[in-house]
Amino acid sequence: MPSSVMPTTRQGDGQLSPAAVSAVGLHKSYGDKTVLDGIDLRIPAGSVFALLGPNGAGKTTAVKILSTLISADTGDLHVGGHNLATDPQAVRAAIGVTGQFSAVDGLITGEENMLLMADLHHLSKPEGRRTAAELLERFDLVEAAKKPASTYSGGMKRRLDLAMTLVGDPRIIFLDEPTTGLDPRSRHNMWQIIRDLVTGGVTVFLTTQYLEEADELADRIAVLNDGKIAAEGSAEELKRLIPGGHVRLRFSDPSAYQSAASALREVTRDDEALALQIPSGGSQRELRSILDWLDSAGIEADELTVHTPDLDDVFFALTGTGTGTVPTQPNQPQETVR
Numbered sequence: 001m002p003s004s005v006m007p008t009t010r011q012g013d014g015q016l017s018p019a020a021v022s023a024v025g026l027h028k029s030y031g032d033k034t035v036l037d038g039i040d041l042r043i044p045a046g047s048v049f050a051l052l053g054p055n056g057a058g059k060t061t062a063v064k065i066l067s068t069l070i071s072a073d074t075g076d077l078h079v080g081g082h083n084l085a086t087d088p089q090a091v092r093a094a095i096g097v098t099g100q101f102s103a104v105d106g107l108i109t110g111e112e113n114m115l116l117m118a119d120l121h122h123l124s125k126p127e128g129r130r131t132a133a134e135l136l137e138r139f140d141l142v143e144a145a146k147k148p149a150s151t152y153s154g155g156m157k158r159r160l161d162l163a164m165t166l167v168g169d170p171r172i173i174f175l176d177e178p179t180t181g182l183d184p185r186s187r188h189n190m191w192q193i194i195r196d197l198v199t200g201g202v203t204v205f206l207t208t209q210y211l212e213e214a215d216e217l218a219d220r221i222a223v224l225n226d227g228k229i230a231a232e233g234s235a236e237e238l239k240r241l242i243p244g245g246h247v248r249l250r251f252s253d254p255s256a257y258q259s260a261a262s263a264l265r266e267v268t269r270d271d272e273a274l275a276l277q278i279p280s281g282g283s284q285r286e287l288r289s290i291l292d293w294l295d296s297a298g299i300e301a302d303e304l305t306v307h308t309p310d311l312d313d314v315f316f317a318l319t320g321t322g323t324g325t326v327p328t329q330p331n332q333p334q335e336t337v338r
Contacts, residue, residue, distance in 0.1 A: 155186025
């Protein structure tokens, strides 16, 4: 398997699309510990980029560097067309950051949180109130606007947190694990908000531990491991790196199971479950061939399941981590025909 896959993002005319964020040779160490070991990134404007990796892989460090919170040791870094080393103030004016931990002040109301952000962005009082009102409506927080933020649910706090980030009208937003701890409905609501932002031309740099989230949202995904980019590409490009697709046939009749096991080649048997696993890329042609063979042999399987590699498979193959290291969300990678 190639150690790194970095397809170039191009426009329809073959030219490189403009980069909202670019990093060449980004390096960061703490003492003897190398956190980022010369990574390269190129994120086109108006897209969602997801950075995946195990806990401690350096995802948050990358976000902190690119959002000017900490400095890199070395690297040629540009954000919003501005050089991070020589013009950090211009970078700060172009970006918004929603960190792992909410910046919401629970002692004041949602509206007061918004107005505080407007003051920090030096908006006039009328403009600040207009911006706050528009964003509170956009994020469905009008009814709760006068209530202390401490009374908000987790999903409401994350919506308020993102609304506060948008007060300065940033064109690039860094979202560091934005849906951690949210229930499924709140997570899906946040996904829609992110999609709407990108439709409006905003670039989103997303770090997440939820692999389904990256699959749903990201135009491009990079997997960070041991301080290096192990692979980069679209979700489909990354999935194609990983072998392991198969069709699983399960039988209730032991004789039908034995007949199929004897006749089919290159199968993995599970005698206890009366199940056979047949290597397959999951194509319609391969599936039809298996079904046609079962029909011609007069053998009936009780269940047929198609499995194609998903981002979980990619993650574990590239990082060498075992299950449980990174929480994943239910994503139905299998299709079952009964």
